[in-house]
Amino acid sequence: MVNQRMAVIDFETTGISPGLGDRATEVAIVLTEGGVVVDRFQSLMNAGAYIPAFITQLTGITNAMVQAAPPAETVMAEAARFVGQTPMVAHNASFDRRYWVAELTRAGIEAQQPFACTVLLSRRVYPEAPSHKLGSLVSRFRLPQTGAAHRALADAEMAAELLAHIQNTLRMRHGVGNPDHAFLMGLQRISKAAVVKRLAGFGEALTGAEQR
DNA sequence: TGCCAGGCCCTCTTTAGGGCCTT
Secondary structure: OOEEEEEEEEEEOOOHHHHHHHHHHHHEEEEEEOEEEEEEEEOOEOOOOOOOOEEEEHOOOOHHHHHHOOOOHHHHHHHHHOOOOOEEEOOOHHHHHHHHHHHHHHHHOOOOOEEEEEEHHHHHOOOOOOOOOOOHHHHHOOOOOOOOOOOOHHHHHHHHHHHHHHHHHHHHOOOOOOOOOOHHHHHHHHHHEEEEEHHOOOOOOOOHHHOO
């Protein structure tokens, strides 16, 4: 059992590019330990950015909702205190890490936490999956649907469920005794081709589907 | 009002192009 604490994060935003002015509208972080959620943080935030209609249609988050929310800098400072030095995880982490760094930088806070990515891990551990979207994987593995998709807390909790499922697969199918954050970072860094050899070294042979 | 990016991965590749994934 992996008892290491990890912080699974999800942002809702006004778009896909913080470098071009997009801002976060909501953040949620769940702390997991041994595959169990032990604490939660969630808040809308007012970054003063306009939310396009199609984003509101996707997330349900309106301009009025964020205008009534605390300032982004205040929320991010609370989020940073909540996370501390806990290693982080996100679904498509390159996206959430960019917003984590961008919003913390605006708040005058340095971001140093390493990010593991459940998309990269899923591609390596479940190469047979036809889709690696969060919702598709949750459905495929019959994981709990923790609320409305495309809201930060629900997506963070579903990503945490997926993380626990990946860790369990590594333990049960591949004999990885301790799939902690450092192991996951190592696994996502090596090429997909190298993963077969790496995991095979932990014990049980991979399935045919995984060796394709 | 509503445009946009970036990293990873595959292949009809590597002097490239396109799909996936996130909002």
